[in-house]
Amino acid sequence: MKFFIDTANLAQIKEAQDLGVLDGVTTNPSLMAKEGIKGDANILKHYVDICNIVTGDVSAEVISTDFEGMVREGEALAKLHPQIVVKVPMIKEGVKAIKYFTEKGIRTNCTLVFSAGQALLAAKAGATYVSPFIGRLDDVSTDGLTLIEDIRTIYDNFGYETQILAASVRHPMHIIECAKIGADVATCPLSAIIALLKHPLTDSGLAQFLKDAGK
Numbered sequence: 001m002k003f004f005i006d007t008a009n010l011a012q013i014k015e016a017q018d019l020g021v022l023d024g025v026t027t028n029p030s031l032m033a034k035e036g037i038k039g040d041a042n043i044l045k046h047y048v049d050i051c052n053i054v055t056g057d058v059s060a061e062v063i064s065t066d067f068e069g070m071v072r073e074g075e076a077l078a079k080l081h082p083q084i085v086v087k088v089p090m091i092k093e094g095v096k097a098i099k100y101f102t103e104k105g106i107r108t109n110c111t112l113v114f115s116a117g118q119a120l121l122a123a124k125a126g127a128t129y130v131s132p133f134i135g136r137l138d139d140v141s142t143d144g145l146t147l148i149e150d151i152r153t154i155y156d157n158f159g160y161e162t163q164i165l166a167a168s169v170r171h172p173m174h175i176i177e178c179a180k181i182g183a184d185v186a187t188c189p190l191s192a193i194i195a196l197l198k199h200p201l202t203d204s205g206l207a208q209f210l211k212d213a214g215k
């Protein structure tokens with residue numbers, strides 16, 4: 001299972017990369033705004049800075065909602081760096097754009113996916129990744145993990161190669177459950193990755209070992 005970090009914060013990306021378990025990065029316009037990155041030139045430079053920290057795929061999202069605009073933006077993003085994956089929202093124009101990018105050999109991440117039907121469309125259009133937002137489904141009393149299970153079943157039924165990228169991950173149990181179901185990727189806040197490390201018996205066991213080592 002691949003671990004992506006879901007942030008545009010360079011320090012957190014570096015910390016996850018240094019841990020040695022990072023396979024990629026996802027960003028979105030809200031995460032870029034949170035870091036105060038404004039203006040086209042600064043945004044493009046920030047994507048390149050991220051690519052220079054990590055070795056894996058880096059999702060960069062288009063903000064146009066029409067086909068022509070998505071194509072123009074996506075082609076510019078893809079030219080920035082070979083690690084860039086163009087993130088496209090699950091709307092009608094987005095499906096058309098994903099199909100276009102697929103035919104051009106440009107990799108895509110279909111974002112804002114909240115149903116199995118949307119995930120099926122993304123796979124048919126040839127998306128490299130599909131991003132179901134599990135935390136936001138949980139927020140509205142709908143089990144996000146059930147959606148991951150449904151997409152896994154559908155993709156396995158037909159051999160779709162689109163990778164399931166569980167997004168809007170909020171805590172370590174989301175990561176563990178996604179791993180059990182067979183999501184290909186989880187994109188997580190750094191806090192959720194670090195939380196996987198923690199166990200009180202590890203801490204107390206280590207304290208005892210160190211105490212005994214001194215005897």
Ligand code: G3P
Pocket residue numbers: 006026028031133135136167168169187
């Ligand atoms: O990967 C999508 C993510 O950025 C959304 O997360 O926590 O805003 O629902 P959240």
